[in-house]
Amino acid sequence: MRASTSVRRPRPDVARRHDLGAFLGWLLSKDSQAQADGTTTGRTLRRRIAWCWNVVPQIPATGPIHDEVQLDGIYLSGGWCCLIAIAGGHVIGWQWCDTEKAAAWTALLEKFLHRAP
Numbered sequence: 001m002r003a004s005t006s007v008r009r010p011r012p013d014v015a016r017r018h019d020l021g022a023f024l025g026w027l028l029s030k031d032s033q034a035q036a037d038g039t040t041t042g043r044t045l046r047r048r049i050a051w052c053w054n055v056v057p058q059i060p061a062t063g064p065i066h067d068e069v070q071l072d073g074i075y076l077s078g079g080w081c082c083l084i085a086i087a088g089g090h091v092i093g094w095q096w097c098d099t100e101k102a103a104a105w106t107a108l109l110e111k112f113l114h115r116a117p
Contacts (some may be wrong), residue, residue, distance in 0.1 A: 018050075022047040063112065067094070071108075073100040083108045 026036035026045065033042025066087035073083050083104055085093040093111050097104035 019048045020052055020055075023052040064092075071105070085109075085112075 012096065014064055015094045020050035022036070022045065025088070026033060029036065033045045034040055036042070037045035039045075064087075068087065069092070071083070073081050074085075075081050079098065080095050081104075083095040083097060083106060084091055093108055095104055095111075097107075
């Protein structure tokens with residue numbers, strides 16, 4: 001009867017996931033490449049993560065994509081202001097406010113962040 005021997009095979013997917021984690025850890029930290037790598041030059045880290053610079057993130061669209069959006073505020077009689085967002089000659093959003101201020105503009109623009117396709 002033969003004894004079974006376990007053979008360790010390299011897992012490129014696991015190694016790449018580890019390297020991507022190291023890349024993001026370094027990128028989002030204050031450490032230099034040498035500090036993140038634990039060496040004096042950081043060459044090993046640069047060699048391991050070189051491919052990470054070519055990764056193109058796939059960000060799903062959450063709504064219509066506009067090449068250009070024009071924003072303006074219109075003051076009406078009675079003291080009200082209407083903030084308007086226009087794209088392609090059509091009004092795509094508006095927000096009533098008493099004056100043009102950051103909170104009102106934020107309220108208008110946040111409407112576009114959470115739209116579903």
